[in-house]
Amino acid sequence: MCAEYATRPREQIAQILRSERRYLSAAEVFRALQRARARVSLSTVYRTLDRLRAKGEASSRIDEQGEATYVICTTSHHHHAICRVCGHVEEVACDPMERFTEALKAYHGFELDAHAMEFFGRCARCR
């Protein structure tokens, strides 16, 4: 029991996420599937996205409107810089943040949990 089946819907959903390198909501993935003539139910989209996150293959965030969005990530230890213009997700290594982490601790006695941060701005292309 508890095996793992490779199914067509799952592969189609992963495909969509891999091709778009930005945070997508379940509804957006669902629409993309329809455009691609893939018959997958919205329920399956929700379940599959959540499953990808649980396995660590995707990371999720709640956007400004409170909707859950997902993106496939490639490296393991990093944070996301999200472009406000195109939605592009830049994976930021932990290293360049250490200076800031130290400053925050010195100024405020605040110890940063470096695993839950995201940054917004404009990426190199959109500037």
Add this chain to the structure above:
Amino acid sequence: MCAEYATRPREQIAQILRSERRYLSAAEVFRALQRARARVSLSTVYRTLDRLRAKGEASSRIDEQGEATYVICTTSHHHHAICRVCGHVEEVACDPMERFTEALKAYHGFELDAHAMEFFGRCARCR
């Protein structure tokens, strides 16, 4: 037209927010009102919280479950460091972030919009 009435419900809601220095959802504010024997409807809580945000007297964020939460802020130009343990909100001035902003631009060509960041960790008291 477009005047502004000082009402009991509004004052009671602001009172709650001022006494708790952490992000509260509409439902939490509503429960706090009930504990204080204040008869205010949930609709009014939603409207008032949104109104405070629009006036810049409170700032809001969407939590991990997608619920909108609100906190009163005192200074104008800052970001929030949120304690994972007690929920305490530390207001972080922009200054200590400039180093980090520069590094992000140098490494990734990413220009940070310094007005939409939040940091999580453990505050001085909870460490």
Add this chain to the structure above:
DNA sequence: CATGGTTCTGCCAATGATTCGCAAATTATA
């Protein structure tokens, strides 16, 4: 302190994203 126009509130129905239950379909394996 009564009046009247404006602004707020409470109630309740509507919305929209997400989850749940369950029967039918799909997958892996023999």
Add this chain to the structure above:
DNA sequence: TATAATTTGCGAATCATTGGCAGAACCATG
């Protein structure tokens, strides 16, 4: 192909949030 486990699709249920609207509260004025 037969079987058992897993996954899917459908529709109903849930839950935070919003909208409409009639009545209540507010406050400047007479």
